[in-house]
Amino acid sequence: MNPPKTEETAANDACPCCGARVYAPRTTTKDIAISILCSILLLATAIPAAWATEQWMEREWQKVVNHMMIWREPTESWNQ
Numbered sequence: 001m002n003p004p005k006t007e008e009t010a011a012n013d014a015c016p017c018c019g020a021r022v023y024a025p026r027t028t029t030k031d032i033a034i035s036i037l038c039s040i041l042l043l044a045t046a047i048p049a050a051w052a053t054e055q056w057m058e059r060e061w062q063k064v065v066n067h068m069m070i071w072r073e074p075t076e077s078w079n080q
Contacts, residue, residue, distance in 0.1 A: 015022055 013022055014020065
């Protein structure tokens with residue numbers, strides 16, 4: 001079933017600092033598929049959200065710039 005462990009592989013199963021056994025399960029095909037699916041779903045929501053945020057920021061910046069550029073006649077010149 002399990003191949004016999006050599007001293008080298010047995011040494012890799014223990015922490016070099018404290019000597020505790022380290023358990024690292026093998027990655028299965030199912031785990032890889034789930035990771036890929038979750039990554040795709042994350043990108044599918046993050047990309048449109050980033051685009052919408054960028055568009056909103058651009059519109060708001062245009063409002064600020066337009067508001068700053070509106071010329072207003074100084075009130076001092078009305079009395080002349």
